[in-house]
Structures are given as structure tokens and as C-alpha cells.
Amino acid sequence: MVSQSNKFVWSKEITQDLCLLYENHPILYCTYAPDYKNKNKRDNALIKIKQDLIDKNAFVAAQTLTIQDVKSKIHGLRTQFFKEYNKIKCSKTSGCSTDEIEKPKLWCYHLLEFLVNSAPVRPSTSTIEEVSSSVDVSVAEELRKIKDVTILRRVKRTIFNCLMDAQDEENV
Template sequence: MDQNKPFVTEFLETYKRHPALWNAKSNVSKNKHLRNLGIEDLLKVCQEKFKDANTAFVKRKINNLRTVFRRELNKVLKSKTTGSSVNEIYIPTLWYYDLLSFTTEDESGRVGISSLDDDTELQFT
């Protein structure tokens, strides 16, 4: 696995430079041309190590990396919501967890809207 770290690191850094591939809330994600450019850049990275790589390989690689990342993220979130103390919060063991954490930016930007005015006092009877 250590021999793949430089490849995966470069792959994820290239992936990060193409928000059209990972940021669903961005307008660029709707641009098919930008998505294809991102896939092409990732394909170049893959072909340096895997000569037979094609776009299907790139898409599978993205899916695999994100799936494993999402499992780790869910463990972290679950440990936070179970009322665990700070010492019991799950620490991700996935070595590229921090490298892929940028993909959660589009999800963490969700803002809740209150139906109550800020000046309204709640009265419980």
C-alpha cells in the first residue's frame, strides 16, 4: 500500500483542483465540458502508473476512494452524535482522510432556516 501513496496523493490533489467532479452544489458541476476536463486530467495521472487506465478506471477509482472516505466520515459523525465524550470520538485511521475532507465542504454549507423571528419569545404552557 505504501507504494500507492504517492499515486493516490497526486490523484486526490488533481481531483481537488476540479470541483466540477465533486462539488454538486456548484454551478461548475453542471458543466459537462469541465467535468470531462477533470476526468482527462485524472486519466493522465492514472496512466503514469497504470498504462491501461481509461475513463471507467478513473470513475471507479473516484468511487472507491470516496466510498471508503464516507465510511470513515460516518464513523466520526456517529461517534459525535452518540453523546460520547471528547475522548471517545472516533479518530479516522484512513491515511488519506484529510486529503479528501474537502469533499464535505459542499455538504457542511447547508444552512437551516428558522421559521421563528429572532425577537420572538417562546412561551410554554
């Protein structure tokens, strides 16, 4: 199961183990942790996670798992988690009904929910002016005019996707 480039192959089981081990090391994700900025302690935590994965899974021991593999996987999981989290959070505040609220598509989303309170929320640094309340009212009025529930859902989804795309472009 090792690819041509000797890149580590992550199975669901090993990824699940990684999530659980990662949660046990708040020094790696919790900016409030006293030693969060201590690189040596963070490196030691990554080494411990790597060793625990090797000890628990014979499959991992058979491959060449590196600290960089662990770091990369954690980075990817965090990125995917927060992308899903922001979609869900945005859909909850968009006025959608409960059946229209975005559901997480990431299979290990529930394993990573500990990340939600791991860092302070920074205020937006956007230079784009806030949307005026008159525009908000106009959009709400236009949405109320749509009687067909299917079309209304499609329009809300389109608006939501446009907002998410704009947010992604702003963060680039």
C-alpha cells in the same frame, strides 16, 4: 504490477496524487459549482486528471490507465471517506468522551476532507418514527448505572455499531 485482467493497480503514492488532483477540480464533486451538471466539462476534468497522473508517474504511463479506472477510484474513495466521516460525526454526537471519539482509519482521510462541504445535506427521508425522548432518557439512565469504564465503552460501542448498521440497512 498489472493483474491478469489488466485492471489498474493503485499505489498509495498514485492515490495520493489522485486525491490532490481531484481537489483541484471542484466541478467533479462540488454540487454548487456552476458547471457541475455539464457532462462535457466534467469529462474534460477527468481526462486532465488522467493525463496529469500519467505525466507525473512513469509507473502509471507503463500501465493502461483508463477514465473508468479514475472514475471508479474516485467513487471508491468518496464512499470510504463518507463512511468514515459519518462514523466520526455520529461518535461525536453520541455523548462519548474525547478519547472514545472514532478516529479515521482511512489512510487518506485528511486528503479528502475537502469533500465535507461539497454537497448540501439532504433531510432524512426515513419512514421510521423518531426515537422518543423517553427512550433516550431511559438509555442514558441505564448507561449511568454502569460503573466499569471498560464495560461502558463496550456498551456504547455496541449501541453505536447497531445504529450504524441500521443506518446502512436503511440506505440500501
